Amino acid sequence: MRHLIDIMDLSVAEIEDMIAVATDIVEHPEKYREACKYKKLATLFFEPSTRTRLSFEAAMLELGGQVLGFSEASSSSASKGESVSDTAAIVSGYADIIAMRHPKEGAPRVAAAKSDVPIINAGDGGHYHPTQTLTDLFTIRREKGSFENLTVGLCGDLKFGRTVHSLIAAMSRYSGINFVLISPPELKVPSYVKSKYIKEKGIPYRQTTSLDECIGDLDVLYMTRVQKERFFNEEDYLRLRDSYILTPEKMKMAKDDMIVLHPLPRVNEIATEVDDDPRAAYFRQAKNGKFIRMALILKLLEVGNEN
Ligand code: CP
Numbered sequence: 280m281r282h283l284i285d286i287m288d289l290s291v292a293e294i295e296d297m298i299a300v301a302t303d304i305v306e307h308p309e310k311y312r313e314a315c316k317y318k319k320l321a322t323l324f325f326e327p328s329t330r331t332r333l334s335f336e337a338a339m340l341e342l343g344g345q346v347l348g349f350s351e352a353s354s355s356s357a358s359k360g361e362s363v364s365d366t367a368a369i370v371s372g373y374a375d376i377i378a379m380r381h382p383k384e385g386a387p388r389v390a391a392a393k394s395d396v397p398i399i400n401a402g403d404g405g406h407y408h409p410t411q412t413l414t415d416l417f418t419i420r421r422e423k424g425s426f427e428n429l430t431v432g433l434c435g436d437l438k439f440g441r442t443v444h445s446l447i448a449a450m451s452r453y454s455g456i457n458f459v460l461i462s463p464p465e466l467k468v469p470s471y472v473k474s475k476y477i478k479e480k481g482i483p484y485r486q487t488t489s490l491d492e493c494i495g496d497l498d499v500l501y502m503t504r505v506q507k508e509r510f511f512n513e514e515d516y517l518r519l520r521d522s523y524i525l526t527p528e529k530m531k532m533a534k535d536d537m538i539v540l541h542p543l544p545r546v547n548e549i550a551t552e553v554d555d556d557p558r559a560a561y562f563r564q565a566k567n568g569k570f571i572r573m574a575l576i577l578k579l580l581e582v583g584n585e586n
Pocket of ligand 1: 327328329330331332402411542543544
């Protein structure tokens with residue numbers, strides 16, 4: 280039995296296989312309509328979500344399966360003090376696979392130790408968000424054709440933005456990648472991420488506080504929201520929240536084939552006027568999330584590998 284806690288739990292070859300399956304699902308959805316008949320997905324969301332929870336649920340429904348779960352801790356027995364590991368042990372008796380989001384870093388790994396079914400980390404605190412990374416990789420492949428030789432700019436809250444940490448880890452395995460880390464000094468990439476996935480691998484990178492200074496060099500611009508829910512004081516959040524706002528004027532400085540990604544939700548960091556720019560790929564990215572999560576469910580349930 281496999282879990283997905285960290286994107287590095289998957290090899291590059293496995294990610295390639297999943298991208299191929301997701302592409303086939305986009306092109307031939309009818310082939311998959313009964314693939315998970317009689318299977319159940321439980322979504323245990325101790326933190327708010329729109330895209331991740333609903334795309335997981337849509338994914339299972341489109342595979343012919345069923346869904347159950349909760350969307351806030353207050354409607355579960357966590358509010359009475361039940362532990363994550365007890366919750367996982369119980370729900371693994373009701374469902375065939377579990378997607379879990381939790382505010383505490385490491386909670387999905389604790390759940391996996393007690394679960395009889397695969398656990399998928401759907402975001403754990405400021406740590407990792409591996410299925411967002413699968414979504415990001417699938418989108419980059421569809422938009423750019425390849426992961427090789429890209430200059431990837433990551434902009435905004437690189438400290439608390441868990442999607443950034445997982446994406447850096449995943450992209451560090453491809454050749455010719457260059458990272459540009461764009462953030463205020465207070466919201467830099469944590470040193471454990473930078474050391475393990477950039478410095479130790481000798482990947483070229485630069486850090487800057489200025490988006491204007493580097494936007495013209497980028498093939499991919501990954502914007503992120505300043506993560507209000509992870510700040511200890513509101514004053515710091517208010518000071519930093521509008522550090523970067525991508526506008527049509529800034530887009531004029533970018534390459535004609537640069538793409539803009541954002542895990543969403545956005546607050547102010549991308550002006551809505553950018554949405555009509557063909558390089559704005561973030562709504563396509565959110566839609567891709569359903570297809571790659573369908574491929575992930577098939578993989579973890581070993582559907583199609585029965586012989
Ligand atoms: N990208 C993402 O995780 O969105 P949600 O918080 O809406 O799930």
